[in-house]
Amino acid sequence: MRLRQRLLLACGVLAVLVASQAVPAHASELLADRNVTLLSLGVNAKGEALLTYKRADGRLRRVLAWGALDASAPDPAVRQQRFKVDYSGGWGKYRRTGYWKRFRNVCRPYTGPQLVHLVQACTAPDGTHWAVQSWQRLQPLLGFDPWLPRHTAWEVHLSHWSGDLPVLEVWRHWTYGGHAQGLFGRLTYKGAPVFGFASSRVGSPTDGQGRNVYIDTLNSAYGPGWKRESGILVHRPTGTFCHSFVAQMPFPGYPSQERRPAAPGERYRVTVMGPGVTPVVQWEGPGLTSADRQQQSTMRSIFDQVMAGDAKCAPERSA
Numbered sequence: 001m002r003l004r005q006r007l008l009l010a011c012g013v014l015a016v017l018v019a020s021q022a023v024p025a026h027a028s029e030l031l032a033d034r035n036v037t038l039l040s041l042g043v044n045a046k047g048e049a050l051l052t053y054k055r056a057d058g059r060l061r062r063v064l065a066w067g068a069l070d071a072s073a074p075d076p077a078v079r080q081q082r083f084k085v086d087y088s089g090g091w092g093k094y095r096r097t098g099y100w101k102r103f104r105n106v107c108r109p110y111t112g113p114q115l116v117h118l119v120q121a122c123t124a125p126d127g128t129h130w131a132v133q134s135w136q137r138l139q140p141l142l143g144f145d146p147w148l149p150r151h152t153a154w155e156v157h158l159s160h161w162s163g164d165l166p167v168l169e170v171w172r173h174w175t176y177g178g179h180a181q182g183l184f185g186r187l188t189y190k191g192a193p194v195f196g197f198a199s200s201r202v203g204s205p206t207d208g209q210g211r212n213v214y215i216d217t218l219n220s221a222y223g224p225g226w227k228r229e230s231g232i233l234v235h236r237p238t239g240t241f242c243h244s245f246v247a248q249m250p251f252p253g254y255p256s257q258e259r260r261p262a263a264p265g266e267r268y269r270v271t272v273m274g275p276g277v278t279p280v281v282q283w284e285g286p287g288l289t290s291a292d293r294q295q296q297s298t299m300r301s302i303f304d305q306v307m308a309g310d311a312k313c314a315p316e317r318s319a
Contacts, residue, residue, distance in 0.1 A: 042105030062089030071276025081276035143222025166274035173299040182244035193239025217265030242313035
């Protein structure tokens with residue numbers, strides 16, 4: 001819990017904005033100061049959330065967020081759900097000083113589903129849920145040790161949702177003729193695939209709709225403990241993804257350009273931000289053993305069903 005209390009916030013376009021402005025925050029991620037300690041989360045009867053935290057320099061900051069619930073279905077013509085955020089605690093929205101002093105928290109003890117990386121959560125009188133989660137999303141890939149500040153940054157994610165969580169399904173299988181271990185899966189929300197329509201050349205979503213899934217491996221060739229293996233953009237229009245643990249060359253700009261070994265682990269972990277302002281969700285499961293080879297025919301059938309329409313993953317069909 002001590003680690004979770006030290007929350008480092010990702011920097012983005014909001015970093016250049018004046019603190020008193022009311023500005024949109026993309027997806028469930030609240031972009032603000034780095035190296036903060038979260039002190040409290042409150043929600044009033046108007047559906048506004050107030051986060052109070054201490055900045056790295058010791059000063060308090062109060063952040064007001066509102067205006068988003070759940071997620072919209074993927075549509076390039078429809079703006080995805082996202083918060084409006086006022087980093088002055090109400091001045092940017094109301095032009096009144098001390099708005100936070102009159103803020104009356106009506107949120108009740110949390111009654112929603114279990115969440116990963118949870119810092120605080122509560123359930124509002126209207127039955128919707130609010131949550132703050134913290135995790136290190138931007139770790140270097142291929143098991144490299146961190147060398148930039150952002151690699152060890154604890155981000156903070158604010159969510160507001162009703163009903164069920166997004167569903168992250170993951171299966172393990174043998175790939176490439178049975179020589180490699182692999183994962184395949186899909187991200188859905190309310191029974192429909194989650195995907196986006198625009199991304200950068202390195203596969204980062206740029207439209208607020210797409211999502212990256214982050215894959216970690218435990219006690220592998222990279223060394224003891226959890227190591228970040230990969231970050232993959234979910235595919236359009238299926239919301240599916242796949243990955244095989246094979247030797248790979250590092251990316252440009254990494255500390256070494258020597259080939260990295262295949263790194264299947266004792267366990268795997270897959271984490272993804274939910275669509276819109278829904279929570280971060282995670283899957284975790286064991287690595288494969290020789291006994292799992294007996295299930296390959298079953299895995300092929302599941303792969304063919306789940307991954308239908310995903311041409312990018314067709315070469316990684318179960319061996």
